[in-house]
Amino acid sequence: MDIFHNNPLFTGVRQMLGAFAKQQMRPIAAKHDQEESMPWELMKSAQALGLTQSALLDGRKKLTGVEEDPDPKKPKSQARLAVAASEELAWGCAGIALALGGSGLASSPVARMGTDEQKAEFKKLLSGLDEKGHIKVAAMALSEPATGSDISGLKTSARADGDHWIIRGSKQWITNGQSANVFVVWAQTEATAGRAGIKGFIIARGTPGLVPGKKETKLGIRASETAQVHFEDVRVHKDMMLGIAGASESSGGLADTKKMLDSTRPVVGSQATGIARAAYEFLLDRVRGGSLNGTPMASHQHIMFELAEMNMEINSSRLLAHRAAWMADHHIENVAESSMAKAHGARTAQYVTTRAMVLLGEEALEPGHPVEKWYRDAKIYDIFEGTGQIQRRIIAKHLTGTNPT
Ligand SMILES: Cc1cc2nc3c(=O)[nH]c(=O)nc-3n(C[C@H](O)[C@H](O)[C@H](O)COP(=O)(O)OP(=O)(O)OC[C@H]3O[C@@H](n4cnc5c(N)ncnc54)[C@H](O)[C@@H]3O)c2cc1C
Numbered sequence: 001m002d003i004f005h006n007n008p009l010f011t012g013v014r015q016m017l018g019a020f021a022k023q024q025m026r027p028i029a030a031k032h033d034q035e036e037s038m039p040w041e042l043m044k045s046a047q048a049l050g051l052t053q054s055a056l057l058d059g060r061k062k063l064t065g066v067e068e069d070p071d072p073k074k075p076k077s078q079a080r081l082a083v084a085a086s087e088e089l090a091w092g093c094a095g096i097a098l099a100l101g102g103s104g105l106a107s108s109p110v111a112r113m114g115t116d117e118q119k120a121e122f123k124k125l126l127s128g129l130d131e132k133g134h135i136k137v138a139a140m141a142l143s144e145p146a147t148g149s150d151i152s153g154l155k156t157s158a159r160a161d162g163d164h165w166i167i168r169g170s171k172q173w174i175t176n177g178q179s180a181n182v183f184v185v186w187a188q189t190e191a192t193a194g195r196a197g198i199k200g201f202i203i204a205r206g207t208p209g210l211v212p213g214k215k216e217t218k219l220g221i222r223a224s225e226t227a228q229v230h231f232e233d234v235r236v237h238k239d240m241m242l243g244i245a246g247a248s249e250s251s252g253g254l255a256d257t258k259k260m261l262d263s264t265r266p267v268v269g270s271q272a273t274g275i276a277r278a279a280y281e282f283l284l285d286r287v288r289g290g291s292l293n294g295t296p297m298a299s300h301q302h303i304m305f306e307l308a309e310m311n312m313e314i315n316s317s318r319l320l321a322h323r324a325a326w327m328a329d330h331h332i333e334n335v336a337e338s339s340m341a342k343a344h345g346a347r348t349a350q351y352v353t354t355r356a357m358v359l360l361g362e363e364a365l366e367p368g369h370p371v372e373k374w375y376r377d378a379k380i381y382d383i384f385e386g387t388g389q390i391q392r393r394i395i396a397k398h399l400t401g402t403n404p405t
Helices: 008-035 040-048 078-092 094-101 104-113 116-126 254-289 301-329 335-365 370-382 388-400
Strands: 138-141 157-161 164-175 182-188 198-204 210-215 226-237
Touching (some): 008 078, 078 301, 094 254, 094 370, 104 116, 104 138, 104 182, 116 138, 116 182, 182 226, 254 335, 254 370
16 A cells, blocks of 8 residues: 555645656666766756745645645644655656755754745855856765764864855765755854854855865765765855754754754655666566566575565555654654664565665666666665664664663
């Protein structure tokens, strides 16, 4: 049963994006994977569908034609829509899906913590085309060469200087890091304040001292750009700091950063589910028409049990992502549920793609085979947006109230 069978909003979005994924993403997926190139032309046509780079700030209207109830206390549908959309797009190609939605990592904290002026400035920096004729994208720069899972040790510093902050440091593994027209950069504003002193800053490309660095070569999701970014005494006006100055967890600091991740983790889990579904459907198709040792593949119990197991895991991952998103839409704290969705989705993607490789045999080892690509794409989901171990720490803390050592 489709969990959305009674809801035309979700069904409509899934059908529209499912068709987009099939007709426009799948045909170019292998090319962008091999070339490690961003799908700039497709990104333009996706904008026309409402998949804008500032979608999180635009609300759901562009994608669905329906306005969200402006009352902040009323239930929303944005998180569930994002989860439903992500599965479809990642089914088409996870790397391209990240290229289409990577700016959401940066627009998420702006939507959450930004003032009206900051939101307007952020959207202005994302409007129009850049000098290459590409649509403009954003980057969220938190991770550093020595700081990934534990962000409290962040080395990038922000020093107050009159009406400005001076940002100094280097970021690594930043999605859209080379091409972004606007960055949300996280820096420590008070050396001794720990997590509470970490603030986000909106910085435009071209600001003196902001230097995009080396682009990384990756195992998977190769249509999405990942790069280093350096900040060499970058001067940013104090109005472009998210939250308020001062080291308190409630002032728009790291606590809000972590809440931002609670909203993106179900989406990431859902992307992983999309990869798993792609590999599962490929295998199912093969089993329906194929034979093994002279008898139909579908008559072999070991194959059918594998398919049943995959189907159960995919459904579990989807339901976990939708539960976490439903909680977000109903303003219910969902820290542990978001982590479950992300960790389970990542595990399902790796499990299904690995088993599909085994069942298909040698053909799936050929470079360029779709299952070989999905197998490579799946791995990253256990690393970014909090590794599998970090998600389990969060869930465990929720169970007992204490952090495991
Ligand atoms: C393709 C890609 C895109 C990315 N995009 C962005 C982006 O746009 N912006 C951004 O800021 N970052 C981005 N990242 C960075 C990503 O968020 C980090 O790689 C991730 O947080 C893990 O950090 P790390 O690589 O430094 O690993 P580490 O934190 O060094 O962890 C190494 C290993 O130790 C384990 N570990 C660490 N701490 C603990 C603990 N307390 N308990 C148990 N195990 C632990 C981890 O699970 C992992 O297995 C991206 C990464 C990739 C690969």
